């Protein structure tokens with residue numbers, strides 16, 4: 122009898138130790154100070170943010186400008202980007218800003234765009250692969266637009282820019298992930314693209330380490346929900362606005378991780394989902410996405 126109670130006691134102790142360890146890891150991740158300054162070096166450091174005219178990209182651009190990074194703002198709408206440029210410059214007059222127009226839905230090469238000329242001789246230390254397109258896939262054009270925007274563009278842009286980022290290291294390549302990567306009904310192309318991005322970014326991060334470029338950081342920032350034009354649901358505790366998310370997420374850079382949730386509440390949400398068996402995940406995800414489809418449908 123005594124031996125059984127000893128086993129139960131030891132198992133309980135192990136569980137409590139493991140739980141305390143997990144709490145300590147969580148607190149370390151979300152309470153440690155920002156290391157963004159690690160990438161602010163040399164004269165005039167630059168950051169390029171894709172999909173910077175709105176939402177999370179705009180939030181990241183504003184946050185980087187507040188840390189004195191010069192910006193290359195990518196988007197498809199020149200007048201919208203010009204307005205963003207003026208508003209950021211009004212708040213941060215010392216920051217230089219360039220605009221890079223490229224419609225990611227089309228399958229063009231980076232070499233034939235204005236990008237090579239734009240970044241010539243710049244001390245580019247940050248690339249943010251933010252632009253993303255996620256909606257229900259209806260036609261062959263939709264499939265191509267989502268593949269081109271979510272993975273072809275990020276892949277081509279990063280591969281073009283990587284030699285420059287290596288020569289300007291310490292440097293950082295941030296990629297926007299999504300919780301949909303676990304599998305999401307009605308968003309299959311988008312969800313699959315996000316799973317690709319996470320594996321691709323991690324692979325390149327490991328490759329940099331293998332090639333001796335330990336100061337070229339690849340980090341995927343995972344997101345559950347942020348209130349933006351791309352996700353029109355109202356801001357809440359679980360769904361912060363883009364600027365609030367960007368401020369929290371940029372604290373995660375420079376700590377040697379390959380993948381992290383940008384916002385601590387999302388990490389807790391995801392922790393609960395990960396803990397559930399597949400069948401139980403389906404039971405939660407299916408009705409949730411079905412409800413959202415109705416809301417998205419009404420917003421069109």
Ligand SMILES: NC(=O)c1ccc[n+]([C@@H]2O[C@H](COP(=O)([O-])OP(=O)(O)OC[C@H]3O[C@@H](n4cnc5c(N)ncnc54)[C@H](OP(=O)(O)O)[C@@H]3O)[C@@H](O)[C@H]2O)c1
Nearest residue numbers: 172174175176177197224225253299346347349350351352
């Ligand atoms: N918001 C969320 O809840 C959420 C959740 C998970 C992951 N994410 C990821 O976070 C990233 C940003 O999402 P978001 O919600 O901020 O998106 P958003 O509000 O829809 O903004 C997207 C940005 O990308 C630009 N863009 C869209 N299509 C483009 C195209 N064909 N060519 C060039 N630029 C284009 C938009 O430009 P215009 O201003 O011209 O439209 C805008 O600047 C995405 O990768 C998304 O997958 C978001």
